[in-house]
Each structure stands twice: as C-alpha cells, then as structure tokens.
Amino acid sequence: TVGKPITCKAAVCWGAGQPLKIEEVEVAPPSVHEVRIKILYTGICHTDEYTRSGKDPEGLFPVILGHEGGGVVESVGEGVTSVSVGDHVVPLYTAECRECKFCKSGKTNLCGKVRSTQGQGLMPDSTSRFTCKGQPVHHFMGTSTFSQYTVVADVSVVAVNKSAPLEKVCLLGCGITTAWGAVVKQQGIKGSNVAVFGCGAIGLGVISTSSVVGASRIIAVDTNPSKESWAKKMGATDFVNPTTLPEGKRIQDYLVEITDGGLDFTFDATGNVHVMRAALEACHKGWGVSTVIGVAAAGQEISTRPFQLVTGRTWRGSAFGGVKGRTELPGLVEDYLQGTLKIDEYVTHHRKFAEINEGFHDMHAGDCIRCVVDM
C-alpha cells in the first residue's frame, strides 16, 4: 500500500547563519528502500551548528538539520526488510549497505551507496521528501532529525533494543559512537599513554573509552578550567590547561616533557587545525599515532614539518569512529544497558522542540556537553 504524506513540525533553516524556524512541513511517504521515522528525541551536535552557520562547504538551504536522533518506524517503503513498523531506531549518517566497494573492503566504515546524494541534501533518487510552503527542503546528512517525521534510506537506519530509552541512545547517532570507535578501533591503547585535546562530548567519550580499555595515563587538554572535573570524572589521570603554561611554552613541548618523550596516542576533538598540529607533535617519536576527529571549517588546512612523520609519527582520522552502524550499534545499546558504556552522563541540557534555538546557544556555553531535544 502506498502511504500518505504526513504534515508535522520541523525546524527549518532557511539560509546560512539564520536561526531555525519551526514550520509545518509535509513529509512524503517512504519510497523504495526508504523508511519514515517518527523522531522522538534528537541531540544537537556542533556539526549542525557548523552547517547552520554557513561554514560547511557542503551546506545547502533551506534544510532540515539534525543527525543524532532516536525514533520509531512509522512506515516502510517497498523492499525494506531490515526494519519494521514500530521498531525503535537510530538514523545513521554513515550508511552501511554491505554491498559497495567500501563496505566489502573490510577496511573502512565509509559506505559509498548513498553518500553522493546525501551530500546534495537529497534521497538516493535525487529528490527530497520534505516540502514547506510549497517548496522542497533539503535533507541533511541523510538523517534530518530536527523534524517530527523524517525519511531515510534503509541502509541509513538501525533498529535497537526497545528497552533502551531513546532520549539517551539517540546520542549513539553521532557523538558517543564517534568517540568510542576512535578508541576501540585503534589497537594498542591498553597500557599506553593518551592525550585528548578538547573536552566536549567527543573528547570526554575518548577519555572514558580509553579508561575502559585500560590506558595507563590519560591526559585531558582544554582551555576551559571547568572541564577538569568533567575529564577526571570520565577517567582522565591528568588535566592540562594550555593557557596556564609559562609564556612561550607550547602544549606539545610540555606534553613531550612530562611523558618522557611523548604520547603513544593523541586525539583531536576540537576541529581546530592548530590543535591538530599540537596533537601530532605531542606524539612519541618512532610510534606515536594522532587521530583527527574534529571537523575543521571550510578552507582550513593542517600542517607540520614532514620530519614529524619521517621520524615515525602517524597522522590519521576516522569518521563516526570507524563504526559500521547497522552491524555495531545494537551492541553498543546492549553495552549501555549493561552499564559498560556511559551515555546518561553526557546529557546536561534538555529542551522542548520549540526551544531548539536555545539548545544551539546552550552548546556554546562551557557547561553544556549534550543537549537533548524532546520532539
């Protein structure tokens, strides 16, 4: 049977730099291999703000942002077998088709199936399911969770245990999973020393996961002194505020000094290219590995002396923590239910849907780790 369009509320961003506006939108029924989801909760991530601000070179407007959602399957299109009506689901901005060159390589979680249309703000058939005031509205990251109903590709959604609260496991849609994967997919963290630059949700998740897998020393780095207690609560053994170092002392030189030659592993969770450089240069000669997680603004480039690499440091990065969402998210939900994966701790702010712009402001305040919006 062919479904009907649904009229509901969505937060539309009409142009770069504009606040979101709650509008009535029409959400078309799911087409072949698509799933329509009633979104119940969504987190707000810096990437939503990055695209809203106009800094994202892939940004398109008007758009419905949001990529950290939790909801219930309302209807499915033809050919959908992986989820059913009523399933509790998390949309995935990194799809997993299990058929493309990337998925079959066994080397990456990046899936090629829908990425190009996703980047154009469209469904795989190159059209949008959202209409507002008679005008098509772009999708975002294949998820658009800032809408009470959204449509996603069936390769871009995973069903999870219904006993898990969606207001918490929605955060597995981005932040928590990204941080978890960046650590567990990296061999050798156990018994090693680690430095984490930036103590937002991602940095704290890296600290927490490093602690769980048994890193021997975890140095948290942040310019905000109030992040020290957060970092220690998540398992950091040391906290360094680079702004309090003696004048002219670079953070990388300081870290190399206090670690007898540098870190085994460092992580950038800031998106600042100067911090990325410091994170690489804080690595131990011969074997240190630095992972870039943060998203840098358009036009930004990283640099260092090639000698840093010649002398055995490795610069790498991962997206969505290298996690294959459909295969791995159900297990992360079980870990959460069993108490071995922290999620509740990250939720510092709650907002009603009507207050979503305030949620964006919350994010800029130093006391916010994650704000969850009740749709």
Ligand code: AHE
């Ligand atoms: N569109 C941006 C890049 C944005 C980006 O790097 N996105 C991250 C996820 S951010 C989650 O909060 C990512 O995983 N990208 C992989 C992908 O396939 O997009 C730009 O600068 O063009």
Ligand code: ZN
């Ligand atoms: Zn995100």
